[in-house]
Amino acid sequence: MNRQALFVDGFWHNNTIFAQLLGMCPLLGVTTSAENGFWMGVATLLVLLGSNLVVSLVRGVIPKNVRIPAYITIIAAFVTIIGMLMDAWMHQMYLVLGLFIPLIVVNCAILGRAEAFASKNSVADSVVDAVAVGLGFTFALILLGGVRELLGQGELFGFSVFGDSYPDVLMFILPPGAFIALGFILAGVNWINRRLAARAAARAASGDAAVAVEVG
Amino acid sequence: MMRFDREQLQMVLALFLVAAIAAVLLGMTDLFTREPIAAAQRQTLHHALEQVLPGHNNDPQAEAAVVAGHEIYPARQDHALAGLAWEVVAPDGYSGSIHILIGLRPDGRLLAIRVTDHKETPGLGDGIVRNQSWLDSFRDHGLDDIRWLVKKDGGDFDQFTGATITPRAVVKAVKGALEFYRANRAAIVTRFGDSTDAAVAAEVGK
Numbered sequence: 001m002n003r004q005a006l007f008v009d010g011f012w013h014n015n016t017i018f019a020q021l022l023g024m025c026p027l028l029g030v031t032t033s034a035e036n037g038f039w040m041g042v043a044t045l046l047v048l049l050g051s052n053l054v055v056s057l058v059r060g061v062i063p064k065n066v067r068i069p070a071y072i073t074i075i076a077a078f079v080t081i082i083g084m085l086m087d088a089w090m091h092q093m094y095l096v097l098g099l100f101i102p103l104i105v106v107n108c109a110i111l112g113r114a115e116a117f118a119s120k121n122s123v124a125d126s127v128v129d130a131v132a133v134g135l136g137f138t139f140a141l142i143l144l145g146g147v148r149e150l151l152g153q154g155e156l157f158g159f160s161v162f163g164d165s166y167p168d169v170l171m172f173i174l175p176p177g178a179f180i181a182l183g184f185i186l187a188g189v190n191w192i193n194r195r196l197a198a199r200a201a202a203r204a205a206s207g208d209a210a211v212a213v214e215v216g
Numbered sequence: 217m218m219r220f221d222r223e224q225l226q227m228v229l230a231l232f233l234v235a236a237i238a239a240v241l242l243g244m245t246d247l248f249t250r251e252p253i254a255a256a257q258r259q260t261l262h263h264a265l266e267q268v269l270p271g272h273n274n275d276p277q278a279e280a281a282v283v284a285g286h287e288i289y290p291a292r293q294d295h296a297l298a299g300l301a302w303e304v305v306a307p308d309g310y311s312g313s314i315h316i317l318i319g320l321r322p323d324g325r326l327l328a329i330r331v332t333d334h335k336e337t338p339g340l341g342d343g344i345v346r347n348q349s350w351l352d353s354f355r356d357h358g359l360d361d362i363r364w365l366v367k368k369d370g371g372d373f374d375q376f377t378g379a380t381i382t383p384r385a386v387v388k389a390v391k392g393a394l395e396f397y398r399a400n401r402a403a404i405v406t407r408f409g410d411s412t413d414a415a416v417a418a419e420v421g422k
Binding site for chain 1 (some may be wrong): 223226230235238253256260337338
């Protein structure tokens with residue numbers, strides 16, 4: 001697979017949220033606003049980048065039987081380091097995201113990429129994969145956070161969109177709203193994917209017809 | 217005697233190295249971030265203190281001291297004690313503890329309260345952060361001139377629509393803070409009194 005296909009695959013076709021439905025805990029927990037979603041996504045992206053990079057560097061060095069505890073240690077170290085850096089230089093956002101930062105350790109998407117991809121591929125490919133998967137995850141968090149913030153508070157990234165007269169739909173800030181909004185987003189993603197598949201099929205069919213004409 | 221074969225040794229060595237390198241990196245990051253984290257925490261506390269204390273020209277955090285189990289921050293204007301602040305915890309919020317910074321005049325009347333940490337329901341219980349007129353209803357009150365209960369319980373403080381437990385917990389905790397001050401006022405004022413007060417206290421002590 002070339003790098004571009006690798007990127008599209010990690011960002012869209014195998015998106016952690018849209019396709020694999022992994023990492024639901026931070027997704028549903030922190031996405032009460034687009035900004036929270038963005039920074040949670042960035043923190044996860046940085047951890048993923050670090051763990052994919054190191055795991056692919058040590059692939060073949062770590063004996064197979066102890067690879068999982070080794071990967072978990074690597075991931076936990078990166079999470080703790082990112083957490084300390086955020087605590088130091090982004091203190092307010094660190095307080096908002098709170099417990100969800102240390103919980104990045106148990107985001108199965110990260111161990112999943114270490115085990116399924118970085119441990120079997122080159123450093124460069126692993127970095128591309130981490131960036132693609134991380135951006136895909138961040139995109140999903142911003143999307144869900146944005147929808148919930150917009151419907152729940154009439155704002156986007158803290159800026160008023162619908163004006164002061166907008167009646168806040170509290171449900172979208174509360175946990176049930178996260179599930180409902182996610183359901184509609186997944187439906188939308190499936191609709192887009194079906195349209196893409198139909199268009200690809202149509203193109204393939206017309207290509208076949210052209211070939212057939214030429215042969216004829 | 218137990219013998220390790222080559223494969224086992226490799227496993228032990230690999231895990232040892234991974235853990236050791238991780239430990240060194242974590243230690244270095246801690247050294248590197250310890251001071252900025254402490255500064256960020258001081259800054260956060262500073263902002264909160266500025267909102268509950270009256271105008272002052274000292275550094276309340278530098279002069280903080282523990283009296284009767286609470287870390288108390290004094291505000292002084294030209295050495296005269298102008299206000300006191302400390303944090304109380306309401307353990308009975310709707311979801312978990314609510315941390316409240318209390319700002320008090322030395323005579324035992326409230327200046328302001330500010331919630332510094334809570335996990336109450338957004339849109340309902342979090343009125344304790346967003347509802348400024350409710351927060352203002354505490355201003356200037358002491359222990360005896362108002363009934364320290366929410367209206368539903370026969371007191372003078374509003375509850376919020378759809379949220380009674382949260383304001384009830386806050387009112388109870390603030391009342392507890394005022395009772396704490398009444399019980400320990402002598403010790404607190406002695407500890408933080410300005411130099412003149414201290415001299416007077418020493419004089420009286422003789």
